[in-house]
Amino acid sequence: MLKKNVETFLECNKTYKEAEIVLFGAPFDSTTSFRPGTRFGSSAIRHESFGLESYSPYQDKDLIDSKIMDSGDLELCFGNTKKVLSDIKRRTEGILKDGKLPFMLGGEHLVTLGAVQAVAKKYEDLHIIHFDAHGDLREDYLGEKLSHACVIKRCWELVGDNRIFQFGIRSGDREEFRWGREHVCTRKFDFQGLREVLEQLQGKPVYFTLDLDVLDPSVFPGTGTPEPGGVSFDQLRQAATLVCEKAKIVGCDVNELSPHYDASGASTAVACKIVREMLLALDK
Numbered sequence: 001m002l003k004k005n006v007e008t009f010l011e012c013n014k015t016y017k018e019a020e021i022v023l024f025g026a027p028f029d030s031t032t033s034f035r036p037g038t039r040f041g042s043s044a045i046r047h048e049s050f051g052l053e054s055y056s057p058y059q060d061k062d063l064i065d066s067k068i069m070d071s072g073d074l075e076l077c078f079g080n081t082k083k084v085l086s087d088i089k090r091r092t093e094g095i096l097k098d099g100k101l102p103f104m105l106g107g108e109h110l111v112t113l114g115a116v117q118a119v120a121k122k123y124e125d126l127h128i129i130h131f132d133a134h135g136d137l138r139e140d141y142l143g144e145k146l147s148h149a150c151v152i153k154r155c156w157e158l159v160g161d162n163r164i165f166q167f168g169i170r171s172g173d174r175e176e177f178r179w180g181r182e183h184v185c186t187r188k189f190d191f192q193g194l195r196e197v198l199e200q201l202q203g204k205p206v207y208f209t210l211d212l213d214v215l216d217p218s219v220f221p222g223t224g225t226p227e228p229g230g231v232s233f234d235q236l237r238q239a240a241t242l243v244c245e246k247a248k249i250v251g252c253d254v255n256e257l258s259p260h261y262d263a264s265g266a267s268t269a270v271a272c273k274i275v276r277e278m279l280l281a282l283d284k
Contacts, residue, residue, distance in 0.1 A: 005072030088114025106255025222267025
């Protein structure tokens with residue numbers, strides 16, 4: 001049985017037995033293609049969350065009332081990507097086996113693959129909702145297939161055609177976009193069509209992965225691959241909350257915070273607030 005972390009995200013301090021949602025961190029960034037540092041994201045989110053209230057005026061809910069446990073960060077082996085993904089998969093499988101919802105804090109975006117491997121094993125009809133600036137649909141990056149630039153392509157290999165729905169995408173190479181038109185559903189630049197997708201997926205198991213660089217760098221500079229032209233904080237807050245409220249979420253993650261690229265701490269505060277709103281929306 002997992003034990004709660006000494007330092008928890010806000011009021012996510014229930015025991016494993018009590019919890020319905022279990023947070024865990026995946027501090028890994030060994031395949032980052034530009035600026036490293038996401039390995040510090042999960043611990044920064046946890047530590048800096050104490051600058052926020054546990055109460056959300058947006059939803060009129062309080063994390064004090066929620067059954068959420070923060071189990072802390074996994075101890076991951078840098079330099080062995082396959083072992084890292086295996087460790088993430090194992091942790092996710094354990095949480096799912098006990099009838100709880102896994103919520104992972106990255107880390108670079110590749111960590112999503114380990115969680116999706118576990119969730120797809122349990123839910124054959126799995127669908128994925130993906131918020132990101134980047135398509136992450138490359139076959140490989142500099143010859144490496146296990147890269148954060150390829151993570152959604154690897155997830156597609158698990159779930160198949162027309163089960164991945166991307167929003168906010170505004171960057172990728174030409175081949176990614178050409179391939180994606182035939183295999184995934186991509187809404188470029190913003191969240192238009194999200195409500196229609198959620199209606200389409202009603203009752204179907206959904207894994208929700210949120211790469212924080214979907215935000216505009218003016219809002220969220222603390223990331224490894226900032227991409228101008230992104231959405232605002234409130235656009236993301238509303239869209240992420242909507243997904244967590246309306247979809248049958250069976251697993252989720254928030255990733256790609258590199259806290260040291262924003263010395264003001266504003267990017268980490270943004271990440272904390274998005275996580276808070278998602279957790280409260282998931283608590284139905």
